[in-house]
Amino acid sequence: MQQLIRGRVLDFHADPQDTDDNHRFWDDGAVLITDGIITACGDHGDLTRQGAIPAGVAEVDHRPHLIMAGFIDTHIHFPQVQVVASWGAQLLDWLNDYTFPEEARYARQGHAPVMAEAFLDLLNAHGTTTAVAFCSVHKQSADALFTAAHARNMAMVAGKVMMDRNAPPEVLDTPRQGYDDSRALIAEWHGKGRQRYAITPRFAITSSPEQLELAGQLATEHPDCHIQTHLSENRAEINFTLSLYPKARDYLDIYDTYGLLGPRTLLGHSIHLEPREIARMAETGSRAVFCPTSNLFLGSGLFDAGGLRDAGVVQGIATDIGGGTSYSMLATLAEGYKILQLQDQRLHPLAAFHWATRGNAIALGMEDRIGTLAPGSDADLVVLDPRATPAMALRMDRVETLAQELFVLQIMGDDRAIAQTYVAGRAMKATDG
Template structure:
């Protein structure tokens, strides 16, 4: 068995800094022992060097860089890799003008296969080791994405989008075909290695009641499976949804009626929620996913992180590419900080990094395997360079605390700050020399 000993400054979380002072572990000269993709031991370098367990381990020295858990992205759109940075209007116009025509191209399996590799390579380059992704409505595109993730050994949750109305013919399925295709993909991929399927009605506007019933049937058949969709991103979206579902008490009630709420349900955006919706999400454990760069880009609104936390709702933070404007969780945290500033709320550096790692693992109910650096967890790790660019290096000269370094990474960091990404213990970026 090949063992690898990764040396560097180590930061990992065991609780949310927004809720308790005892929340993280920092080791100035630390080491992580990895074997067969799993973390076997964590401690100071001297401590581990004295143990027989590391005999024969290959040591990789990442000093002076910081090693943290791999970033987790709980809401991202795989077929939008060539939509990102398209001149923006608001949500519904943006979908019709850019997104739906682009997603129609994913009926071509060769195109989907090429884009799947490019998509996952972008994630890894930006330090993301786990993602929860929307595919297109085509079964083959989801197949291509799972195949590409399997080759890379990545942790991936993905779902074939179900949408049978209010979109061009090239991206529509039917209630029955959406159900059948999802069942086939579940049979082939769910639980295969590090792969999981997510039941994925795009949002209520693009699904008939019959298709929502089919999605609910899948959720009933697979109660531990993730469900992902969108909720209350845009005021026009909410109005249109309630026109299509006139008996619904509110937007959330559409999903609730079809049995799609629960602790494995991930609702993107959740900006314009009503009091009943907030209470019901808390009661059912339904997760809210904050997408700051896309919310700003599309002019959708400002997420109420403190309000949802106070109500007992677990939240994640995500890039939402391609409405989102960066694959980087560091840049997502940058914009998240600004959104919360506009809300009169604070996002401290420790809380921000926790959110992108262990916090998102909690949102996915996967904190037993990812999001932390501790024995038994998957060895998904990111090595961060806080002097990666000239402006960062100048600022780094004046850093005095770990929090200041984290904030520098959060505000100025991007893929250039990712010195290395480890997926199940495997380095995924070409090594670069230390300065």
């Protein structure tokens, strides 16, 4: 099956923070898709003259909208879709009062599959085509999410959380059960279609040394799996963590001790870091993940993107639903911009959209498959309408450059600005008519 997606096309090939030669833009561009894979991308007229566009190919014309690679969310909690906007607490209270009781619901037969479809619908409605997701402690929650994502041919990185202490019994496993369930899920799902597994000890507070040791064993046995957890989100969290691991030099040292650091490790938040931790993250290639709306909502602190970048730490950016307050990567970029402003750091709109696409793909080590429109990549696209609301349309009347247009989308955009989302070439949003 072939189709041609036409519009104003933007594709990144380098980081705008490293070089001015970072993107290609075609005012009348086209993306040719064959069986869910991008086979050509460029100026529509040039591709036509070169004979790259087959005669009679089905064409979807999105002009004057903007087409780019689909958004990638590098840290999100699938079981927290119904605790978003829960009032009045910082991290540890918020987990105990809202999150753990909600995640206990995923033990109920039939609940997780329904929520998985709703979760993926929301991601696609907001232009997100790949997510790195925490599931609940229950094996069936991960099975449900992978099943739903596989049916959509949607690239998903996910794992059931491993947690054996400091939470209600309904959301606890044991070190052995966490290992066995994770191993079974890896055997069933890792590498099946576009699905990838993330070994997922929730964080050191809810995992005993015995559990972290078995998580490290999983990482050794399955080195091509990702690892996801949380690090240094909140001062009270850090103090509690260090009281549980009194021999650790710092929070990061706990994960390091059990062999959980490396280029496939995603450390959510990473706000209150010591210099030794930053140096060790850079040395091991471990990734920091910036969660701006969550950090603001829970009052956790300000992520130092510039400092981590200068130290050589690769970073992702993410919504962190449900501590985060929006499924939209546009809203996430907007709040990220404000957090960096408070630290006299700048997030240029080109750098922002690179971060949410190719940059996050690099953080995952998946830039050969997602995050760009390069031929051979999976055809995950988002179509953006910068005039989606009356306020945006009014502002757009004064826009003169691509960067200005992107900034309007970043600061004023939400799901209304997502004209269409394509997952492996398949349109995921219903349209009028």
